[in-house]
Amino acid sequence: MKTSPTSPGPASSDATQAKLDQLVADIDTGGRSPAGLTARVLTVTAVCWSLFQLWYASPLPFMLGFGVLNDTEARAIHLGFAIFLAYLAYPALKSSPRNRIPPQDWLFALVGAFCASYLFWFYGALAQRPGQPTTLDLVSGIVGFVLLLEATRRALGLPMVIVALVFVGYSFGGQYMPEAIMHRGASLTKFVNHQWLTTEGVFGIALGVSTSFVFLFVLFGTLLEKAGAGNWMMNISIALLGHLRGGPAKVAVVSSALNGVVSGSSVSNVVSGGIFTIPLMKRTGLSGVKAGAIEASASINGQIMPPVMGAAAFLMVEYVGIPYSQIIRHAALPAIFSYLSLLYIVHLEAIKIGARPIPSAPMPARHRLLRFGLGISGFIAVLCLLSWGIGLIQTLAGPGAGWGLALAGGVLYIAAVAFSARYEDLSVDDPNAPILQLPLAWEVTRTGLDFLIPIVVLLWCLMVEMMSPGLSAFWATMTIIVIVATRKALLAVFRKQDVGAGIRTGLIDLWDGLALGARNMIGIAVATATAGIVVGTVTLTGLGLMMTEFVEFISGGNVIIMLLMVAVISLILGMGIPTTANYILVSSLMAPVVVSLASQAGLSIPLIAVHLFVFYFGIMADITPPVGLAGFAAAAISREDPIKTSFQGALYSLRTAILPFVFIFNPAMLLLDVHSWAETLWLCAMSLAAILLFAAATMNWFVTKSRLWESAVLLLICFTLFRPDWWLNRFSSPYEQRPAAEFMQLLDEAPEGTRFQFRVEGMDLMGDEVAKTVNLRVGPGPAAERLRDNGLMLTPLGDRLTVGPVTFGSYAARMGIEPGFEVTAVLQRADQPSHLWPTGLALLATAGIAALQWRRREREGAAPLPA
Numbered sequence: 001m002k003t004s005p006t007s008p009g010p011a012s013s014d015a016t017q018a019k020l021d022q023l024v025a026d027i028d029t030g031g032r033s034p035a036g037l038t039a040r041v042l043t044v045t046a047v048c049w050s051l052f053q054l055w056y057a058s059p060l061p062f063m064l065g066f067g068v069l070n071d072t073e074a075r076a077i078h079l080g081f082a083i084f085l086a087y088l089a090y091p092a093l094k095s096s097p098r099n100r101i102p103p104q105d106w107l108f109a110l111v112g113a114f115c116a117s118y119l120f121w122f123y124g125a126l127a128q129r130p131g132q133p134t135t136l137d138l139v140s141g142i143v144g145f146v147l148l149l150e151a152t153r154r155a156l157g158l159p160m161v162i163v164a165l166v167f168v169g170y171s172f173g174g175q176y177m178p179e180a181i182m183h184r185g186a187s188l189t190k191f192v193n194h195q196w197l198t199t200e201g202v203f204g205i206a207l208g209v210s211t212s213f214v215f216l217f218v219l220f221g222t223l224l225e226k227a228g229a230g231n232w233m234m235n236i237s238i239a240l241l242g243h244l245r246g247g248p249a250k251v252a253v254v255s256s257a258l259n260g261v262v263s264g265s266s267v268s269n270v271v272s273g274g275i276f277t278i279p280l281m282k283r284t285g286l287s288g289v290k291a292g293a294i295e296a297s298a299s300i301n302g303q304i305m306p307p308v309m310g311a312a313a314f315l316m317v318e319y320v321g322i323p324y325s326q327i328i329r330h331a332a333l334p335a336i337f338s339y340l341s342l343l344y345i346v347h348l349e350a351i352k353i354g355a356r357p358i359p360s361a362p363m364p365a366r367h368r369l370l371r372f373g374l375g376i377s378g379f380i381a382v383l384c385l386l387s388w389g390i391g392l393i394q395t396l397a398g399p400g401a402g403w404g405l406a407l408a409g410g411v412l413y414i415a416a417v418a419f420s421a422r423y424e425d426l427s428v429d430d431p432n433a434p435i436l437q438l439p440l441a442w443e444v445t446r447t448g449l450d451f452l453i454p455i456v457v458l459l460w461c462l463m464v465e466m467m468s469p470g471l472s473a474f475w476a477t478m479t480i481i482v483i484v485a486t487r488k489a490l491l492a493v494f495r496k497q498d499v500g501a502g503i504r505t506g507l508i509d510l511w512d513g514l515a516l517g518a519r520n521m522i523g524i525a526v527a528t529a530t531a532g533i534v535v536g537t538v539t540l541t542g543l544g545l546m547m548t549e550f551v552e553f554i555s556g557g558n559v560i561i562m563l564l565m566v567a568v569i570s571l572i573l574g575m576g577i578p579t580t581a582n583y584i585l586v587s588s589l590m591a592p593v594v595v596s597l598a599s600q601a602g603l604s605i606p607l608i609a610v611h612l613f614v615f616y617f618g619i620m621a622d623i624t625p626p627v628g629l630a631g632f633a634a635a636a637i638s639r640e641d642p643i644k645t646s647f648q649g650a651l652y653s654l655r656t657a658i659l660p661f662v663f664i665f666n667p668a669m670l671l672l673d674v675h676s677w678a679e680t681l682w683l684c685a686m687s688l689a690a691i692l693l694f695a696a697a698t699m700n701w702f703v704t705k706s707r708l709w710e711s712a713v714l715l716l717i718c719f720t721l722f723r724p725d726w727w728l729n730r731f732s733s734p735y736e737q738r739p740a741a742e743f744m745q746l747l748d749e750a751p752e753g754t755r756f757q758f759r760v761e762g763m764d765l766m767g768d769e770v771a772k773t774v775n776l777r778v779g780p781g782p783a784a785e786r787l788r789d790n791g792l793m794l795t796p797l798g799d800r801l802t803v804g805p806v807t808f809g810s811y812a813a814r815m816g817i818e819p820g821f822e823v824t825a826v827l828q829r830a831d832q833p834s835h836l837w838p839t840g841l842a843l844l845a846t847a848g849i850a851a852l853q854w855r856r857r858e859r860e861g862a863a864p865l866p867a
Contacts, residue, residue: 032091033098034100034101035099038100041088042089046514046516046519047515048081049081049085050517050518051514052077053211054477054478056069056074056212057474058474059471070123071208071212072120073119073123074211075207075208076119076123077117077120078210078525079117079148079525079529080112080113080120081113082522082525082526083115083147083148083151083526085522086155086522087106087108087151088109089522090155091154111147112144112147114140115147116144116148118141118196137193138188138189138192141192141193142192145196149161155527156523156578160527160577160581161530163573163585167534167537170541171185172188174186180546182546183543183546186541190540195533195536201533201535201539201540202529202532202533202536203529204536205318205319205535206315206531206584207525209314209315209528210529210580212314212469212470214528215517216473216474216477217473218517219477219517219521220473220480222513223514224451224455226484226509226510227487228425228448228451229448232426232451234255238439239440240254241254245347245350246346248281248283249281249294249350250346250347251280252277252298252346253339253343253346254339255277266302266579266629267622269299269630270295270630270633270637274292274295274296274633278295278637278638281294281295282638285354286353289644289648292631292634292635292637292638292648292649293634293649293652294345294652296622296645296649297652297656298342299634300620300623300630300649300653300656301335301338301339303622304334304335304616304619306331306332306335307459309615312580312615314469315580315583315584315587316587316615320607321810321814322608324462324469325466326608328462328463329671330608330612330670330672333670333671334612334616334669337659338691340688340692342652344695345655345699348695348696348699348701349699351701352701386456389408390405409453409457409479413483414490416450417491420491421491421495422494424447425491426444426447454479454483455476457475458472458475461475461476481510484506484509484510484513485507486506488502488503488505489502524578527577527578527581531581531584532584543589544588544589544593547589547590548592548593548597552600557597557601559597559598559603562593562598563594563664566590566614567613570590570614570617570621571618571620571624572621574586574622575621577618583614583618587615591610591611594614595814595816596816598610598664599774599816600772604774606672606755606775607814608670610664612663613663613664616657617657617660620657623650624646625643625646625650630649631645631646631650632645634649651698654694654698655691655698658691659691662687662722665723665726667755672754673754675754689721689843693714693717693846697711697715702714703854706853710849710852710853713845714846714849716845717842717845717849721842721843724838725835727838728835728837728838732832733830734829735828735829735830740758740801740824740825740826741799741801743758743801744784744794745783747787748783750786752779755775755777756776756826757826757827758773758774758776759774759827760817760821760822762803762820762821772816774812776790776811776812777790790812791812791813792804792806792807792812801822801823802822803817803818803821804819806819
């Protein structure tokens, strides 16, 4: 990339970068940077944590019969490392020293690590006396609890601690609460035993996911960045999109999507890309507020982008009870549509200000088209060759396929590095220097083809081999470890440079990457542990059922009001809290509320839609003032007011906020109940058109500046394209009721991959008579097998069909189906007029608005729309 040699203010740029580095350190890795022996202790401990996590995730303990840990022991060690490093890496106050560690922090670190790992040291003794804690147990739990909250305050700030303390207070003071949420109150012994000495609270599922999956994905992303893949992805984005109007802003969107594949933090996503894209956006004419808001909005979307979704995807596997591959499949379309609509918003903003594209090398249009076609066809050919080659090796090698694949991958890696060595490495450009000419995409891509290998390994293990997320992340991380350690040495070999220097640099980068990956995990680990306090309080006090009754009372049973309330509560719960802990909070408290109240109102919502709904609004808190951390980070780069930046970012993010309401009422957007490729393509086309029209309406610009009534019509069209069935339901019922006696026959006939809906009624565990509309997932096999897969057993009693035992934690249990309920009816899709009628009218109205605005623009003499 060619830049001007006269870049303004290097000293100012260095000062800004130093402030941003400190911001990321304060939030993600800890603000302390001691020297000497203290620094070595901090680094060695962090590296040991990374090595422990690699050992725990690997198959080696089982192969060697040594170092095998159960889940509880591993969680205890994981939290012990996190608390120890939290006190060493994060100063207590802003005025605390950052170049040394005070004696009291060493004491807190050692005591906190012991208390956190207490379940590891005394696991056998605790297992022999469940529910009977000794004095040492209680003291360890109380001290550990206090030190955990202080570590959380240092790493994450007060919001997360305040939330935890509110739930602690509720646990003890339940008898003083309003009647709607009153309970008996817990004793200190019962509280400590439940929260610290079992896997119901701090050491529950949330910390388990952090231990098993999240650490390795964070380490993978850190090592990928250390290898240079982040700069490579950024340059590819610039090469592909910089020539478009508003190109730098579009680069911010695409690079954030790429970073979101492996990033677990919206703030680090903002800083890693924003330091480059925000100054570029400002130089193309966008205001600092809008430039920061675009970067923040794009980075927020990185947290909803599969396959990682800020590590929430792995938690959803546990909370929703469906395979990881299905989580990714359901979450993909809304995330992609949200990004595409943000690209469109950026395009409209560029048109408004008349922004010009960054100059690119002159090339005839036919050559550009040919290059694009060759790039796409080459990409498809490579994917096909990879799939065929891996399949061939697995067939020929049999049990030794793993070694064969490792050898083939090694040869491919060396060949890719040899090819890249023929070209200069990418430099990290000065973001304040004007770009004189864009590079060609292939010129950038060829310098880092080997960076694709670990990403392919990760996606192949997850999506094709169907390995567990932890094992997939392990193999991908081992792949990037090899690349970080050897890439510079191999480049030196092929370029005939100093190989020894390349080896030393690679090993130093690997050491630093292992340490930085662990430091990046400190906040996430203590956050998931603290979020476990909330989960433990829910199970200890029965708050989940009371929350349902409270929201039902306030909403009056109205589904729309209930969803709006849940959205607002999720926003509040998510303020200032990292993605992983955010999802734990909102899913534990609010997801059961939506499931229960919607089913009682006759709306059967798939469980994955409910969890994505609360997750989306929890994530939106990162850009919603007054505690929008992503907006604040972007404002630090753009040097604008953080509140204004957050408000503008929240406006841009409205397109993300409507999507949860859409897939709650139209689960087809999550690829549920979609039966063919033709149906999928039509769904994608109409949903994309709807979200783009929504963006145009909220931006008040379509072909040209919209009038108020035109924006209102565009919103109505958007609603129609998203929900054509709403209009049809005004004239005919979408379902017909079939008798319960036909339940098994209809379930047997239901197409695989769909939802089977029916109504139940009976007395719930609270002694209330309820009637619900619920659904089951239709898997393979006959009806009886499908019931077992959902954890449900039915008992026929004459003409009646009664619910028998419901497996704990099963899909049926999560849907609120309880033993003793009676099946009253099966709901089947009724024949309705075609959805093409309302959709066609909406498209005609869109064409009419476009024609009106086109003629008005011609009369006003506006410039033609850019490509």
